[in-house]
Amino acid sequence: MFSRFLVQSSKLIYSNTKQIQRRFVMASSKLKLSEVEGDLFSAPEEYSLAHCVGADFAMGAGIAVKFRQTYGQVEELLAQKISSGGVAVLKDKNRFIYYLVTKPASYGSPTYDSLRSSLSQMKEHMKLNKVQKLAIPRIGCGIDGLEWDKVSAELHTVFGDEEVEIVVYVFVPK
Structure with missing residues (x-):
């Protein structure tokens, strides 16, 4: 410690x-950071969405599969040529879909440094586009293995001075 x-x-x-x-x-x-139980894809449309991926955009496991099925456009994501520590962005109606590239390949592991870098780049895009509401899963946790307490601290570090609302959707199977 x-x-x-x-x-x-x-x-x-x-x-x-x-x-x-x-x-x-x-x-x-x-920053207004809160957690709710529920399905991230039920977030109101005024909330942009974000999740973590590898730079290969394989999205073959976890919540990334649902992002691939829902938003597709993998070729467009690949064409953005984003490496680990960056963020790829799609637009869906009035919301942005952020792909936090936290590892070189889907089979790899993210680091807190790559997560922080991706979050910082997302923050800059959000500021430029006046995005103040974001819905996310417990990014980098689950399959990627990061610890939520540390990820939450990174969110506060990156967004602490911003008037942004981030709602973390915790999926609880019923």
């Missing part, structure tokens, strides 16, 4: 607990 210094009310507070760190980050953030 790592330790971190936090500045609050001009006082330096030493903390080595995730709970205190998360509380500080959330208190100083403009």
Whole structure:
């Protein structure tokens, strides 16, 4: 476990607990991050969508299969020539569909650095296009194996100063 210094009310507070760190980050953030149980594809149309993929855009497992079936256009995604750490984008009516390229190939593993880079590029696209609502699964978790606590912290790091609402859809089979 790592330790971190936090500045609050001009006082330096030493903390080595995730709970205190998360509380500080959330208190100083403009980002509205929430989780709901449900199907990501039921998100209202004013929410853009995002998920993680490999640079080969194979999308053969997990939620990526549903993205491929729903939005297709794999050739268009490949033509964007996005490498790990980037983001490919499709437009669907009034929403954007973000493909966070977090690994060189679908069979590989993402890193927190590649995720952060992809998130940062997505943030820039969102700012340019005035996107303020985003729906995502627990990106990079599940098959890709990243830890949600760390991914959530990356979301706060990248989007903390932005007035953005991110809804995380947690699929619970019934």
